[in-house]
Amino acid sequence: MSIILNNPVVSVSPHVTQLNNTTSRVMIDVLISLLPVVLVSIFFFGYLVLVNLVVCCVACFWSEVIFNSVVHKQSPVWKNVKKSSVFSDHSFAVTACILALNLPTVINVWGWNIQDGDSILFSLDTVILCILMSVFAIVVVKMLFGGLGRNFANPAVTSRVFLLLAFTSGMIAVRTNPFFGLNLGLDASSGASWLGLVGEGTVLNSTTSPKVLFNMFLGNVSSAAVGETSVFAIAIGYVYLVFKKVIDWRLPLVLIGFTAIFALVFGLADSRIEYDSVSTVIGYTLAHLLSGGLVFGAVFMATDYSTSPNTFLGACIFALGIALFTVLIRIFAQWPEGFSFSLLLMNIATPMIDRYIYPKPFGYVRPVRSSQ
Amino acid sequence: MKQNVKHKKPKSFPIGVHTIDNKLSQFAPIEFMHAPDTVYIAMQQNIGKPSLPVVKPGDYVKMGQMIAKASEGLGANIFSSVSGTVQALNVKRPSTSGIANHIQIKNDGLNTQHLLQSLENPTPDEICQRIFDSGIVGLGGAGFPTHIKAKVDKQVQTLIINGAECEPYITCDHRIMLDYTSEFLKGADFLAKCVHAKQVVIAFKNRDRLLESKIKDSIKQNKLDNMDTMSFDSIYPLGAEKQLVYSVTGKKVPIRNIPLSVGVVVANVATVLAIYQSVVQGKTCYQRVLTVTGKGVKEQKNIWVANGTPFEQVLQFAGANMQDTPSQSAVGNIVKLIAGGPMMGYAVDNTQVVTTKTTNCILALTAEEVNIETPLECINCAGCSKVCPMKLMPMFIHQYGQAQDATNAAKYGAKDCIECGCCSFVCPSKIPLVQTIREAKKVVQKYEKTTKKIL
Ligand code: SF4
Ligand code: SF4
Numbered sequence: 001m002s003i004i005l006n007n008p009v010v011s012v013s014p015h016v017t018q019l020n021n022t023t024s025r026v027m028i029d030v031l032i033s034l035l036p037v038v039l040v041s042i043f044f045f046g047y048l049v050l051v052n053l054v055v056c057c058v059a060c061f062w063s064e065v066i067f068n069s070v071v072h073k074q075s076p077v078w079k080n081v082k083k084s085s086v087f088s089d090h091s092f093a094v095t096a097c098i099l100a101l102n103l104p105t106v107i108n109v110w111g112w113n114i115q116d117g118d119s120i121l122f123s124l125d126t127v128i129l130c131i132l133m134s135v136f137a138i139v140v141v142k143m144l145f146g147g148l149g150r151n152f153a154n155p156a157v158t159s160r161v162f163l164l165l166a167f168t169s170g171m172i173a174v175r176t177n178p179f180f181g182l183n184l185g186l187d188a189s190s191g192a193s194w195l196g197l198v199g200e201g202t203v204l205n206s207t208t209s210p211k212v213l214f215n216m217f218l219g220n221v222s223s224a225a226v227g228e229t230s231v232f233a234i235a236i237g238y239v240y241l242v243f244k245k246v247i248d249w250r251l252p253l254v255l256i257g258f259t260a261i262f263a264l265v266f267g268l269a270d271s272r273i274e275y276d277s278v279s280t281v282i283g284y285t286l287a288h289l290l291s292g293g294l295v296f297g298a299v300f301m302a303t304d305y306s307t308s309p310n311t312f313l314g315a316c317i318f319a320l321g322i323a324l325f326t327v328l329i330r331i332f333a334q335w336p337e338g339f340s341f342s343l344l345l346m347n348i349a350t351p352m353i354d355r356y357i358y359p360k361p362f363g364y365v366r367p368v369r370s371s372q
Numbered sequence: 373m374k375q376n377v378k379h380k381k382p383k384s385f386p387i388g389v390h391t392i393d394n395k396l397s398q399f400a401p402i403e404f405m406h407a408p409d410t411v412y413i414a415m416q417q418n419i420g421k422p423s424l425p426v427v428k429p430g431d432y433v434k435m436g437q438m439i440a441k442a443s444e445g446l447g448a449n450i451f452s453s454v455s456g457t458v459q460a461l462n463v464k465r466p467s468t469s470g471i472a473n474h475i476q477i478k479n480d481g482l483n484t485q486h487l488l489q490s491l492e493n494p495t496p497d498e499i500c501q502r503i504f505d506s507g508i509v510g511l512g513g514a515g516f517p518t519h520i521k522a523k524v525d526k527q528v529q530t531l532i533i534n535g536a537e538c539e540p541y542i543t544c545d546h547r548i549m550l551d552y553t554s555e556f557l558k559g560a561d562f563l564a565k566c567v568h569a570k571q572v573v574i575a576f577k578n579r580d581r582l583l584e585s586k587i588k589d590s591i592k593q594n595k596l597d598n599m600d601t602m603s604f605d606s607i608y609p610l611g612a613e614k615q616l617v618y619s620v621t622g623k624k625v626p627i628r629n630i631p632l633s634v635g636v637v638v639a640n641v642a643t644v645l646a647i648y649q650s651v652v653q654g655k656t657c658y659q660r661v662l663t664v665t666g667k668g669v670k671e672q673k674n675i676w677v678a679n680g681t682p683f684e685q686v687l688q689f690a691g692a693n694m695q696d697t698p699s700q701s702a703v704g705n706i707v708k709l710i711a712g713g714p715m716m717g718y719a720v721d722n723t724q725v726v727t728t729k730t731t732n733c734i735l736a737l738t739a740e741e742v743n744i745e746t747p748l749e750c751i752n753c754a755g756c757s758k759v760c761p762m763k764l765m766p767m768f769i770h771q772y773g774q775a776q777d778a779t780n781a782a783k784y785g786a787k788d789c790i791e792c793g794c795c796s797f798v799c800p801s802k803i804p805l806v807q808t809i810r811e812a813k814k815v816v817q818k819y820e821k822t823t824k825k826i827l
Pocket of ligand 1: 762765788789792805806
């Protein structure tokens with residue numbers, strides 16, 4: 001008798017790896033962390049959010065599948081379900097969720113809606129645009145650049161910017177809210193958000209009262225996209241991601257911190273606003289942080305692996321850039337969507353940051369230049 | 373005079389991974405295993421060139437007698453681990469690094485020993501000569517000839533004995549320190565004398581409190597007042613040379629340099645015991661303590677094994693599953709056999725590979741212990757660069773190495789990788805980074821050779 005090795009596996013060390021740490025696990029964690037945001041969005045904006053979400057998911061899934069089978073000649077998914085890369089990582093779902101949360105409930109371009117009085121029950125435009133966005137995000141931004149991990153920019157944010165430039169006028173985050181019909185004290189059905197007011201220069205000091213700020217924190221305000229409304233829900237997701245070590249806890253905080261600084265500086269410099277006390281200045285800064293896509297983007301989009309720098313120092317530069325451009329665009333360009341643009345910009349700058357900012361090896365000594 | 377180490381509160385090198393410990397054989401005292409009927413002694417047991425045989429087929433050799441002498445440069449003598457007749461030279465057998473030359477010796481079972489003269493109050497030069505004569509190399513796995521390390525040309529402040537044993541599963545050093553405490557300490561003292569070290573620090577993981585206090589007591593009893601112990605947070609790779617030097621002394625060893633450049637010498641526990649045995653008992657380096665462990669064997673043990681024993685015998689001794697025909701589903705089947713630890717060891721596909729001086733562990737892993745997964749694309753999560761103890765960027769080395777871009781691979785540190793495996797360990801995409809980094813190293817070397825430029 002002897003010892004027989006059954007199909008012994010010979011591979012390079014290490015021979016054990018971290019259990020439960022796989023790409024799909026990472027993606028599932030991100031999905032879980034998005035759950036509070038999704039729920040809160042549905043709570044505030046109604047079932048249309050869910051419709052968008054499902055449409056985006058289905059569209060993203062099929063774009064990836066079809067792309068893989070056409071371009072990469074992978075055997076079509078219906079023949080080989082388990083082995084398909086779509087199933088092995090769940091990244092399509094992450095893209096779809098972030099994309100859906102980055103959209104308003106209704107995008108009214110052609111007016112193909114089913115309406116009941118004033119409230120829109122179903123919008124065919126939105127569904128069509130969701131599909132378009134998903135295909136754009138998956139095929140153009142992600143797959144054409146080499147798939148997962150190779151995309152040059154965050155697919156969701158690129159789509160959003162694309163949509164924004166194409167169909168600005170039609171984007172409305174209508175608060176249908178047919179299930180709950182709650183009104184938590186602030187009339188939020190109007191389209192103008194706080195950032196819209198900043199852009200138009202009609203900021204009134206009273207708009208940043210503690211009550212308004214608190215509503216902003218909870219999400220009971222109108223916003224340009226459904227996902228970014230509730231800072232509270234995003235914070236829960238952030239805690240989960242940090243707890244699971246999916247993201248570096250420092251990056252979102254650094255980004256928000258930088259934004260606070262710039263908002264403060266430019267806010268003080270902005271002659272359109274009159275400050276009567278310190279509290280208005282603070283209120284103004286806080287309102288900047290709590291509104292728009294900043295917090296949502298800082299937690300879920302700026303931390304996107306492939307489009308953010310790989311070193312902490314690099315990430316700080318990245319955050320600095322985003323914060324600066326966000327505030328500049330918000331205040332001076334009259335465009336409340338500052339965050340999306342600046343994130344896209346810094347996404348594109350990321351390879352360059354990684355090129356110049358990299359750690360020195362442990363025990364690095366500057367090579368002595370031989371004198372000539 | 374006792375000198376204080378710089379750090380007040382010793383802190384381990386902060387970067388690394390927390391591995392599962394799995395020290396299954398921790399409580400198994402060191403046993404003896406009889407040498408098999410035939411041993412095959414490898415001609416390459418250390419870094420450097422293979423050693424040169426000095427016996428002919430038919431010669432009678434004693435246990436501990438030299439059968440191959442050190443080649444020029446980095447070399448070490450090799451000794452017979454049994455008494456008996458040399459049957460053949462240049463026997464080609466599988467080894468951890470492909471097919472290699474072995475000397476086949478038939479064991480006569482008499483164990484007639486060939487001992488060197490024991491040294492009383494040896495001078496540093498005598499110790500150094502003795503280390504060379506006994507063919508002692510770094511027994512921790514690297515196999516760097518110790519006599520070269522011991523020939524210091526610089527003031528040595530600290531001798532660090534690496535008792536951290538940060539690799540999972542392996543327990544041989546731990547057991548040596550427990551079972552041979554005073555021998556081990558004397559060996560450390562000899563080495564300290566040899567390198568003129570001012571102080572000796574024995575480094576532990578802070579999980580090994582009991583062992584540490586035992587060593588402390590023994591140091592007091594033996595009145596070795598230049599010795600001290602230090603314990604650190606258990607993080608892998610605490611025991612890696614440069615990281616250990618930093619943990620103990622707070623000094624950074626410059627890249628591509630040895631610890632001696634900051635006045636430190638690092639030695640392994642098993643090496644130190646071998647020095648004691650050769651100085652006091654005159655035993656050459658022909659056997660070693662190794663750990664045979666993993667769920668693939670029934671009894672996880674620490675054993676003295678003769679150099680040149682096929683793994684099969686060792687596994688049998690530890691009660692591995694024996695069978696005549698391969699069966700797919702049997703529980704306890706070995707799916708991966710590793711010479712060394714799970715993080716840095718070499719996987720072998722053949723139980724006929726033999727033990728060498730540097731085999732500190734034979735690890736028989738079953739399917740439940742290894743997770744074999746297909747690599748996916750890198751998602752750029754930077755997980756690997758966060759845990760790299762050399763502060764490199766493994767994903768870029770991987771990427772540029774595959775693209776044959778030597779300049780960029782070197783820029784992100786291909787040449788400085790210590791192959792500790794932390795990066796592959798944490799990679800969620802299960803990319804075999806160590807493998808691709810090795811390939812990248814070759815790309816860089818080739819580039820340097822062809823262009824004669826040092827990157
Ligand atoms: S790159 Fe090298 S030194 Fe860094 S973690 Fe990977 S194997 Fe270890
Ligand atoms: S850990 Fe793996 S997936 Fe993450 S950056 Fe490194 S190589 Fe890529």
